[in-house]
Amino acid sequence: xxxxxxxxxxxxxxxxxxxxxxxxxRFEAVRGKRFAVVDSGSSDALKAVLNNVPGIKKGTxxxxxxxxxxxxxxxxxxxxxxxxxxxxxxxxxxxxxxxLSDGRELEAERVVFATGFHSFNIKTELVEVxxxxxxxxxxxxxxxxxxxxxxxxxxAAGEITMIATACGSGVDVACKILEDWNGKVVVGHDxx
Ligand SMILES: Cc1cc2nc3c(=O)[nH]c(=O)nc-3n(C[C@H](O)[C@H](O)[C@H](O)COP(=O)(O)OP(=O)(O)OC[C@H]3O[C@@H](n4cnc5c(N)ncnc54)[C@H](O)[C@@H]3O)c2cc1C
Numbered sequence: 001x002x003x004x005x006x007x008x009x010x011x012x013x014x015x016x017x018x019x020x021x022x023x024x025x026r027f028e029a030v031r032g033k034r035f036a037v038v039d040s041g042s043s044d045a046l047k048a049v050l051n052n053v054p055g056i057k058k059g060t061x062x063x064x065x066x067x068x069x070x071x072x073x074x075x076x077x078x079x080x081x082x083x084x085x086x087x088x089x090x091x092x093x094x095x096x097x098x099x100l101s102d103g104r105e106l107e108a109e110r111v112v113f114a115t116g117f118h119s120f121n122i123k124t125e126l127v128e129v130x131x132x133x134x135x136x137x138x139x140x141x142x143x144x145x146x147x148x149x150x151x152x153x154x155x156a157a158g159e160i161t162m163i164a165t166a167c168g169s170g171v172d173v174a175c176k177i178l179e180d181w182n183g184k185v186v187v188g189h190d191x192x
Contacts, residue, residue: 002036004177005098005108007086007122009039011163012154013114014069015170020177021076022188029181034078036106038098040085044116044155045163053163065163082106088123093149096126110149110180112173117141117155126150134160151176 004020006013017037023030048062056065073079088099089111098106115122117132117140126147132140132155142158145151153173154166178186 001034001095002080002106002108003030003033004035004110004112005096005106006035006037006112006114006153007089007098008043008112008114008116008154008156009037009041009070009081010043010114010116010154011045011066011069011166012156012159012170013037013039013112014066014073015167016112016114016153016174017073017079017170018069018076019171019174019188021073021079023174023178023181023186024076024078026188027178027182027186030178033181034080036080036082036108037073038082038084038086038100038106041083042116044161048163050163056163062163086122089126090124092147096149110151110177112151112153112177113143113145113156114153114170115143115156117161120156127152130158133158136161 045062045066050060051058084100087101091097094109096108096111120129120141127143129141132142143152143156151173153170157169159165159169
């Protein structure tokens with residue numbers, strides 16, 4: 001049983017995983033918890049060259065950026081990065097089932113949808129699909145959680161399509177989940 005399964009391994013999903021996993025060294029309630037990111041490999045960032053992402057060297061490709069983020073996440077043994085496509089999610093807080101198109105199944109206490117804004121093909125009653133409120137092009141989608149223990153991050157949450165906001169949204173969702181476990185507001189800060 002995973003503490004949280006994140007569906008989508010773009011900037012939002014990976015940032016969420018990084019912040020959750022980093023919680024283990026700070027909060028007793030996070031120790032021993034396991035996380036998974038399931039990704040089908042079509043992040044918008046893979047098409048980008050980055051000249052305007054805060055703190056990122058001009059000309060860095062989105063692929064290089066994602067690989068760096070993935071490497072940060074891979075430093076945590078508590079996170080399992082899974083290549084695959086989620087086809088169905090059901091259940092309730094504490095016991096969600098995540099079914100992949102190749103038949104693999106995962107169980108999770110919480111689930112995060114970070115699936116981008118192009119389309120949403122996962123069979124589930126756990127989110128409502130709405131028109132994306134801030135897309136530069138028509139026909140894009142966003143999601144609204146319909147059940148406890150369900151979160152959305154990045155473009156799927158209606159964020160503007162910029163790397164920094166996608167990452168920020170993933171971090172914000174992770175902090176909300178950490179708050180849930182700790183019973184109070186938490187942040188992940190380290191001093192020099
Ligand atoms: C050509 C281009 C250039 C860009 N340039 C810039 C730029 O210069 N600066 C900037 O700030 N932003 C730029 N962006 C925008 C930036 O790439 C996006 O805002 C960012 O990638 C959004 O992150 P996300 O994690 O919300 O969604 P995404 O990056 O789209 O990630 C969603 C992930 O979910 C996965 N997924 C979806 N459904 C499933 C499923 N059923 N099962 C498993 N996985 C699933 C997808 O494979 C994907 O990896 C650019 C985008 C494009 C297309």
